[in-house]
Amino acid sequence: MYPTDRQYSKDHEWIQVEGDVCTVGITHYAQEELGEVVFVELPEVGQSYDANEEIGTIESVKAVAEVFTPVAGEIVEVNGALETEPELVNGDPHGGAWLVKMKVAGDAPTEGLMTAAEYQAFVEGESS
Amino acid sequence: MRRTPLYECHLRAGARMVDFAGWELPVQYTGVIEEHRAVRERVGVFDVSHMGEFRVYGPGAEEFLQRNTPNNVVRLKKGRAHYSGLMTERGTYVDDLLIYRRTESEFLLVVNAANRARDLATLEERAGETVHVEDRSDDYALLAVQGPRAESVVAELTADPIADLRYYGFLEGELLGASALISRTGYTGEDGFELYVAAEQAEAIWEALLAAGATEGLVPAGLGARDTLRLEASMALYGHELDDQTTPLEAGLGWVVKLKKGDFIGREVLAAQKEQGLDKQLVGFEVVERGIAREGHEVLAGDQVVGTVTSGVWSPTLEKAIGMAYLPPALAGVGTEIEIRVRKRQLAARVVEMPFYRRGE
Numbered sequence: 001m002y003p004t005d006r007q008y009s010k011d012h013e014w015i016q017v018e019g020d021v022c023t024v025g026i027t028h029y030a031q032e033e034l035g036e037v038v039f040v041e042l043p044e045v046g047q048s049y050d051a052n053e054e055i056g057t058i059e060s061v062k063a064v065a066e067v068f069t070p071v072a073g074e075i076v077e078v079n080g081a082l083e084t085e086p087e088l089v090n091g092d093p094h095g096g097a098w099l100v101k102m103k104v105a106g107d108a109p110t111e112g113l114m115t116a117a118e119y120q121a122f123v124e125g126e127s128s
Numbered sequence: 129m130r131r132t133p134l135y136e137c138h139l140r141a142g143a144r145m146v147d148f149a150g151w152e153l154p155v156q157y158t159g160v161i162e163e164h165r166a167v168r169e170r171v172g173v174f175d176v177s178h179m180g181e182f183r184v185y186g187p188g189a190e191e192f193l194q195r196n197t198p199n200n201v202v203r204l205k206k207g208r209a210h211y212s213g214l215m216t217e218r219g220t221y222v223d224d225l226l227i228y229r230r231t232e233s234e235f236l237l238v239v240n241a242a243n244r245a246r247d248l249a250t251l252e253e254r255a256g257e258t259v260h261v262e263d264r265s266d267d268y269a270l271l272a273v274q275g276p277r278a279e280s281v282v283a284e285l286t287a288d289p290i291a292d293l294r295y296y297g298f299l300e301g302e303l304l305g306a307s308a309l310i311s312r313t314g315y316t317g318e319d320g321f322e323l324y325v326a327a328e329q330a331e332a333i334w335e336a337l338l339a340a341g342a343t344e345g346l347v348p349a350g351l352g353a354r355d356t357l358r359l360e361a362s363m364a365l366y367g368h369e370l371d372d373q374t375t376p377l378e379a380g381l382g383w384v385v386k387l388k389k390g391d392f393i394g395r396e397v398l399a400a401q402k403e404q405g406l407d408k409q410l411v412g413f414e415v416v417e418r419g420i421a422r423e424g425h426e427v428l429a430g431d432q433v434v435g436t437v438t439s440g441v442w443s444p445t446l447e448k449a450i451g452m453a454y455l456p457p458a459l460a461g462v463g464t465e466i467e468i469r470v471r472k473r474q475l476a477a478r479v480v481e482m483p484f485y486r487r488g489e
Contacts, residue, residue: 035352036159036161038442039418041418041419059419059420061161061352061441061442062155062160062352064420064471
């Protein structure tokens with residue numbers, strides 16, 4: 001279920017670091033809790049954020065969720081496809097529905113992040 | 129929390145259950161949008177057994193209801209139902225409800241689950257010696273079969289002439305050989321039926337509807353779709369558009385209020401309001417920017433807060449965010465530009481005509 005090539009946060013985001021660029025998305029668990037996504041609000045390219053700052057919102061039929069960046073850095077790319085196809089977040093949360101790419105400020109983060117297996121155990125704890 | 133007789137059926141169908149007015153009910157099975165579209169295009173079945181049913185009968189029953197509600201019960205024919213409300217002295221509603229006339233002197237009232245206790249208390253307090261009020265809610269399960277193919281699905285379970293029923297007509301017949309009240313009513317803006325059956329028959333009828341509907345594309349639908357469907361059809365929901373501080377005239381329900389029928393509780397307030405004009409009025413709006421206005425969000429005109437959103441959803445049919453709000457009449461005109469405060473942002477919105485959706489258009 002959860003790809004092992006990345007790390008996961010307690011806020012149900014995933015991050016994948018390649019060099020100094022980090023891709024951020026929300027997890028399968030998060031999209032399932034939200035239900036059918038109808039709007040995705042993403043930040044502007046060039047903006048900088050501290051770790052755990054809100055970078056956008058995902059709005060579903062039932063609820064709205066803030067997206068927090070697990071890492072500090074500058075936005076270098078946003079997933080424009082989500083503006084016209086927000087439902088991708090439900091269909092492919094770990095792939096085509098990545099949210100933003102950030103240039104990581106400083107070292108790549110590890111603190112407080114989980115492996116796929118740890119995250120799987122974490123969400124099983126949340127839903128029981 | 130209370131459960132309906134269909135609780136196990138919902139779990140088997142994969143429902144996500146939520147608390148609604150103290151009842152554990154399905155909010156969705158596969159997804160709100162999918163269930164919504166199934167009802168608009170084909171047919172869906174809802175468990176609305178949490179609704180309350182009161183039997184009101186006796187030689188004084190007609191006069192009693194005529195006095196307690198704004199619609200004209202004297203004009204309500206046997207085999208017909210109408211939409212009305214239980215009045216307060218202040219011209220507002222204790223609850224909105226349906227009244228079915230079964231005979232000259234016997235009626236069935238269908239009320240909201242959240243208001244069942246105070247409705248009953250109000251009716252019992254006002255009833256004289258010639259009227260009996262019985263809470264029969266626990267005896268009934270209520271299934272709503274809604275959508276353009278509803279008739280052919282329900283017809284599989286009965287030999288009664290349901291095709292002859294007009295909107296808001298009903299008959300007392302049989303479903304799967306057991307007594308049932310079958311009415312051509314609903315809360316979705318589509319054609320459809322509401323089936324009042326004995327609680328112990330509910331599961332068999334639910335399963336038979338799923339089986340009969342399989343070829344028609346029937347799906348079970350939850351409270352999520354019920355809310356988006358009723359909002360597109362601009363139907364009020366008590367606790368949102370209606371409460372005991374709001375008159376039916378303010379809520380756009382003037383067509384229910386029959387001032388000429390004679391005296392009834394709260395009539396004077398409504399007559400005065402009709403003459404002097406309203407302070408607030410229910411309007412429909414659509415959000416122009418990306419985002420969803422939801423219940424409780426403030427409505428602004430210029431930098432003034434002018435109202436509050438009573439209900440707001442993303443409309444699967446219109447594919448945009450819509451909602452209802454109370455606004456001063458000066459701002460209620462179609463096309464009026466408003467803004468809605470959604471968290472840190474203010475979304476541009478505009479007043480539009482209601483209903484948002486009308487079947488056959």
